[in-house]
Amino acid sequence: MAKAAGEQMGVVTALVRSTFLVNAVYADTAREYGLTQQQGQLLCVLMAQPYGMGELGEVLGLAKSSLSGLVDRTARRGLVRRESDPSDNRAVRVELTAEGSRLADGFYAETCRRIEQLPSGLDDTERGTLADLLARVVRDNEVPPVFMVLNEQG
Amino acid sequence: MAKAAGEQMGVVTALVRSTFLVNAVYADTAREYGLTQQQGQLLCVLMAQPYGMGELGEVLGLAKSSLSGLVDRTARRGLVRRESDPSDNRAVRVELTAEGSRLADGFYAETCRRIEQLPSGLDDTERGTLADLLARVVRDNEVPPVFMVLNEQG
């Protein structure tokens, strides 16, 4: 193999660089929807269901104080709201507002479209294999549900 | 397949969730080395070679002002330095200091170790296939060299 083709890339470098790629796509799409990457991520997580702060912090991997700030700023945009938890007066549940739902749906759909393009150089079989292998890595490492599973994906 | 096994995960969700996973590992490792994620990323990029600000900004995907700040803070730590470019008095080249090199080497090696563990549920053939498919996605999308290729990886 000619030197110009570059070195063999192992699984570590491939994972890190693909992460950089997906991060960039995610951040670009968020910005076009007037969101920051963290706000976009919050909206995507809340599409599935409302969450208490404790669980939401665990899913997003954030300190409680960080999450308070993020929810404050996103609520100030009118995209989420805090609801009291009737079973525990200390707790709140964070949920999307109607406007937050709309924005989340658009952002999520556009993010899916763009990320779906990334492996377009692979054929269907290869794409399926990639999905299967990455999915197993994700499951083995117990990644929280930070992005909804799209119907009829892959 | 039983319902308990969960939905079929497509390539989009698999990519996003694996990105979340790698981000978390990267951030955790950086923190243990007393670095922020962005500082860690800067150090990793500079391991390969010094860069001018313009090119460094392109590789990292940052605005020039953002990069100035990041280099300021990292230089204040004594990890990088700005050198004048003899061929153009406007330009500087950013390079690792001796201390920066040492920290970068340790951080990089530890990051590699941890990320290498992520696909440990796959066998060697599957790991090779994952590396190959992801590498092709990375190359097709012209991802800049944000992480050095490790010798004998995969």
Next chain:
DNA sequence: CCACCTGATTCGGACCACGAACTAATCCCT
């Protein structure tokens, strides 16, 4: 020599992360 372009920095503003401390509510044991 001057206008235009390039390389980088500064400024202002907003976002984001965390740990410590705090407030309020819940639970459990004596």
Next chain:
DNA sequence: AGGGATTAGTTCGTGGTCCGAATCAGGTGG
């Protein structure tokens, strides 16, 4: 029944990060 321990979440202080506009200094070409 009351008090101590624990839990849920917020506030505060601090430092890091991001960007666009403006600015400054140097390079280039007509």
